[in-house]
Amino acid sequence: MNVDFILYITINTLVVLAIAPLFVSMIKKVKAWTQGRSGPSVFQTYASLRKLLTKEVIYSPTSSRIMRITPLITIASILVAALFVPLIFVPEPVGGIGNIILFLYLLALARFFMALAGLDAGSSFGGMGSSREMSISAIIEPTTIIVFAALAFVFKTLNIFDMVSRTAPGLPAAPTLILISISLFIILIVETSRIPIDNPETHLELTMIHEGMILEQSGRNLALMELAAAVKLTVLMGLLINLIVPLGLATSLTLIGILIAVILFVIKGSILAGIIAIFESSMAKKRFFQLPSLFAMAFFFSTLIIIIEVFS
Amino acid sequence: MIIELFLLAIITLLAGTIVPLLAVSVNRRYIRTISLCCPIFASLFLGALSLVVLFSGETSGFTLYQPITEFSFSFVIDRLASFFLLVIAIVSACVALYFSEYVEHMDGSSRRNILCGFTSLFILAMVLVVSSANSFCFFLFWELMAASSFFLVTFEYTHNETRKAGLFYFFMTQLSSLFVLLGIIMLYLESGSFAIAPIHGASTLPITAAFLVLFIGFSIKAGIIPFHKWLPYAHPESPSPISALMSGVMLKIAIYGLIRFLLDVFTPDLWWGALILAAGITSAVLGVIYALKEHDIKGMLAYSSIENIGIIFTGIGLWVIFSASNLPLLATISLLGALFHSLNHALFKSLLFLTSGSVVHATHTRDIEHMGGLAHRMPYTSALFFIGAVSISALPPLNGFASEFLIFTAFFTSVAFVSPLFKVLLFICLALFALASTLSAACFVKAFGSIFLALPRSPQSEVAKEVPRAMLIGPGILAAACILLGVFSFQIFGIVGFNVPLPDMLLISLLLLGMGVLVYMVLYVTASREVRVSETWGCGSRSQQASSEYTGHGFSEPIDIIFSAIYRTRTKNERVFFDLKNCIFREGTGEIHLLKVFEEYLYNPISQLFMQVATKVSRFQNGCLDTYLLYVFVTVIALIIFLGWFA
Structure with a gap:
């Protein structure tokens, strides 16, 4: 653990916390445009989070300690997972930080606690959300792991830091990367509960998954859960962006370099946010039990990459 | 000494x-x-x-x-x-x-x-x-x-x-x-x-x-x-x-x-490894799928043991494959993964069995649908069970993650080395292994949720009491071991003298702790500190009722439907009608049974075959002393002839 790395931890966390709400709003904004509305301001999410922080927390009398610790554990594990994906500059990896398997399991840790909190209050909405979330996460996992194994196989490393810095000098040469980016995009959509898997905008019992789980949260706890979801979105977007277009990633710690990297990342992120929004707008939400076939498609797609890689 | x-x-x-x-x-x-x-x-x-x-x-x-x-x-x-x-x-x-x-x-x-x-x-x-x-x-x-x-x-x-x-x-x-x-x-x-x-x-x-x-x-x-x-x-x-x-x-x-x-x-040959790997992966996936369906708390843990033994066999299978293909480094990682998972499974599974014993002792039932709300009534037992559940779901930074991580790493790095055919096999196994791992997280969310959270669903669990302190010490030691072996896994392997590609879990735990504390401090300064305990939104009902909760069955229903090909059921309908043309329905029964595939298609046919043979053999045993004497006599004669002929 050297000074560089501590600086990296500070900068990466601050940047991701600062940018995350922006990307959420941007997706909403573009979606509003496609529907012919002007939509809320791109800074709306910041305002909502600030509003939530000033509100009181209400716990259901049936809820236990799980409900009370979940927001903290969720945000902590998502923020640690965020350290695994360098957004603006790449230090030397320390002590296994950046390991792709650990990254996946930190996300799983957050999900485990969220699902339990959904069951904690005993309302049927929360249980419904938890049950669906755990089922979906279970059936998407084979695809996720195959895509990540393909990444490890293509880059010959298990560390995201090495993957990002290996592609850093130039644009991706291998067409495999484009194939992998499509798979990563599907994973991004599933992991962040977006259409066609889940609808992040409604609280209808027919559609909701992630929103159902956090229905019982309120006040600052809800703010933490919303922030955690935004950070997760940003981190997965960052992973996709920096693997495919690592252009602009700072390699040394200079103020100018970091500033340029941040600006470039915001631009690249906004473009991806636009793509996500258009993708979402062009689809309807799928029926829950049609999802396995969607995932099967994603799975065969990623297996195809591997077969191409293996036999080429 | x-x-x-x-x-x-x-x-x-x-x-x-x-x-x-x-x-x-x-x-x-x-x-x-x-x-x-x-x-x-x-x-x-x-x-x-x-x-x-x-x-x-x-x-x-x-x-x-x-x-x-x-x-x-x-x-x-x-x-x-x-x-x-x-x-x-x-x-x-x-x-x-x-x-x-x-x-x-x-x-x-x-x-x-x-x-x-x-x-x-x-x-x-x-x-x-x-x-x-x-x-x-x-x-x-x-x-x-x-x-x-x-x-x-x-x-x-x-x-x-x-x-x-x-x-x-x-x-x-x-x-x-x-x-x-x-x-x-x-x-x-x-x-x-x-x-x-x-x-x-x-x-x-x-x-x-x-x-x-x-x-x-x-x-x-x-x-x-x-x-x-x-x-x-x-x-x-x-x-x-x-x-x-x-x-x-x-x-x-x-x-x-x-x-x-x-x-x-x-x-060992290469194909021995493939055999062990296939057996392991099959057990891991099917074990956890059956565990999700099981509502007897100890039956569920038994199926989960099958899953974990499958994981250990997977590690052993990889070890054999790698040592047969001359990859000593990967072989060591897989074997260490299998051994470490054996230790970890011993710890968290006995922890889970002991705490579930306490739960059964307190509620007098093994059906998780009749439990619920025990987190308030048995706070220590629930905390201990929780640690076991987190460990067995392979979540960082506890020990279950550390050992599954080794096996995952072996899978991830191996594909660069083995022959194309084995690459495909290993990728398929990797996908199934990941499936088993997340399904077990789902299984233990369900178990912990239905046993300890929300409202009690039966009068027995309403009045359940915490077990005596002596019944908390043993599980407590096991839980502490689960945490220590996870957090210090990297250091422990270093001390024993193996250099494994394990991330420094101590660092990760400290980071998690640091982030949590930091967020708490920031919130303490900036956010409102008001807390109220009151009814949250309950769809218009005035207070929460146990009957409207999500049950264990409900929780696993999506997985039931997705894997319906594995959970084979047999439906039996009997209907009685008033008239001859079966138009006016009088009464009837309908039953849905979960098909016990292995029992009905494997165990029972074999046991029937043995019964048939045994029935035939038992004809020789007619209970008559003379017959037995005849057998002895014939045997002795045969023996004498045999010895005279060959010896």
């Missing part, structure tokens, strides 16, 4: 066996406490000696008694044996601590003394199996282990279910012994000695056959699908501490046997 400690442990365990059996009619607590203290002391000795051997790497052996020249009761303690002795020691000590209180709450007056005695005997047998120096000795103690555990399983023999489970268990375990014995005899024919020593000239037909037979024998004992049926029968019916011992330790003895023979006797 090691031999003295070992002998001391054996003598202590023998004392623990004999004392309660001598005082079998004395229904006093102190007898049972003395008896159960013996395993605790023996565990201390064993733990000390195994730590010494693990760190020093010295092998020490001795012969206790040599009846004939070809065979002796001799024991060897090397690093592998000492590792498994450590597993036995930790789990037995914690189980015995818990058991000493638990047994006082059981029925059966002075019969409980026998239970305590046999527990010591069972532990003794396992210790001796692990330290056996030759295969015949191994088999004898293996049989002792099987027999003593049978008496433990059938303690509540007055219940019909228990008797059935006990017989099923006895049959399966004897089948396992039979295969192991057959394998040992085949090896003896090949090598001419009972020593567990390398056989040269690998993969001839007899050696492969010996491996296959031993593999089946160990698989039955370990509960690999399709030989797994005894676990979900025997575990729920035996007392919880016994389930903890059997699932935590006894299954690991089978793992030990497999590793020992693969390591010291055989030079």
Whole structure:
């Protein structure tokens, strides 16, 4: 653990916390445009989070300690997972930080606690959300792991830091990367509960998954859960962006370099946010039990990459 | 010193066996406490000696008694044996601590003394199996282990279910012994000695056959699908501490046997590894899928044991594949993953069995649908169960993650090296392995949620009380071990002398803690601190009701539907009508049964076949003395002719 790395931890966390709400709003904004509305301001999410922080927390009398610790554990594990994906500059990896398997399991840790909190209050909405979330996460996992194994196989490393810095000098040469980016995009959509898997905008019992789980949260706890979801979105977007277009990633710690990297990342992120929004707008939400076939498609797609890689 | 400690442990365990059996009619607590203290002391000795051997790497052996020249009761303690002795020691000590209180709450007056005695005997047998120096000795103690555990399983023999489970268990375990014995005899024919020593000239037909037979024998004992049926029968019916011992330790003895023979006797082929890997992955996936469907808390844990044994077999399979394809580094990682997962599974599974024993003790039911709300009523037990659930779901930074991580790493790095065909196989296995891993997280969210969270769903769990403190210490130690082995996994491997590509979990834990504290501090300064406990939104109902909660069945319903091809059901409808043309419905019944695929398509046909053969054979046994004399006479004549002809 050297000074560089501590600086990296500070900068990466601050940047991701600062940018995350922006990307959420941007997706909403573009979606509003496609529907012919002007939509809320791109800074709306910041305002909502600030509003939530000033509100009181209400716990259901049936809820236990799980409900009370979940927001903290969720945000902590998502923020640690965020350290695994360098957004603006790449230090030397320390002590296994950046390991792709650990990254996946930190996300799983957050999900485990969220699902339990959904069951904690005993309302049927929360249980419904938890049950669906755990089922979906279970059936998407084979695809996720195959895509990540393909990444490890293509880059010959298990560390995201090495993957990002290996592609850093130039644009991706291998067409495999484009194939992998499509798979990563599907994973991004599933992991962040977006259409066609889940609808992040409604609280209808027919559609909701992630929103159902956090229905019982309120006040600052809800703010933490919303922030955690935004950070997760940003981190997965960052992973996709920096693997495919690592252009602009700072390699040394200079103020100018970091500033340029941040600006470039915001631009690249906004473009991806636009793509996500258009993708979402062009689809309807799928029926829950049609999802396995969607995932099967994603799975065969990623297996195809591997077969191409293996036999080429 | 090691031999003295070992002998001391054996003598202590023998004392623990004999004392309660001598005082079998004395229904006093102190007898049972003395008896159960013996395993605790023996565990201390064993733990000390195994730590010494693990760190020093010295092998020490001795012969206790040599009846004939070809065979002796001799024991060897090397690093592998000492590792498994450590597993036995930790789990037995914690189980015995818990058991000493638990047994006082059981029925059966002075019969409980026998239970305590046999527990010591069972532990003794396992210790001796692990330290056996030759295969015949191994088999004898293996049989002792099987027999003593049978008496433990059938303690509540007055219940019909228990008797059935006990017989099923006895049959399966004897089948396992039979295969192991057959394998040992085949090896003896090949090598001419009972020593567990390398056989040269690998993969001839007899050696492969010996491996296959031993593999089946160990698989039955370990509960690999399709030989797994005894676990979900025997575990729920035996007392919880016994389930903890059997699932935590006894299954690991089978793992030990497999590793020992693969390591010291055989030079494995590539396809042996593929076989073990396939068996492991099948068990891991099917085990957890069945666990999700199970609503008997201990049945669920039994299926989850099948899953974890599958994970360990996966590690062993990878080890064999890599060592056969000359990748020593990856082979070491996989073997270490399998061994570490054996230890971890022993810890968290016995923790889960003990805490679920407490839950069953408090609620008098094993059905998780009748529990709920226990987090308020049993805060310590729920916290301990929670730690076990997080560990078994392989979440960082606890120990279950560390061992699965090693196996994942082996999978991830291997694909660059092996042949294309094996690449495809490994990728498929990797995907299934990941599926099993997340399904087990889903399974334990469901279990913890239905048992401990929300509102109680039955009057018994409404009035459930926290168990006495003595029943919290044992699980508490196990939970602490789960946390320590996870957080310090990187350091522990460093100390033991293996350089594994494990992330520094201590750093990760500190980061998690740091982030949590930081966020809390920031919120404490900036956000509103008001907290109110009140009804949250409940769809218009005025207060929350247990009947409107999501149940365990409800929770696993999506997975049921997605995997409906595996959960085969049989629907039976009977309808009675008023009229002849079946138009006006009078009454009827409808039943949906979960098809027990393995039982109906594998076990029952085989048992029917055996029954048919047995019926035919039994005709020779007509109960008439004259007939038997005739048999003896014919045999003697045949023998004389045979000897005269050939000798």
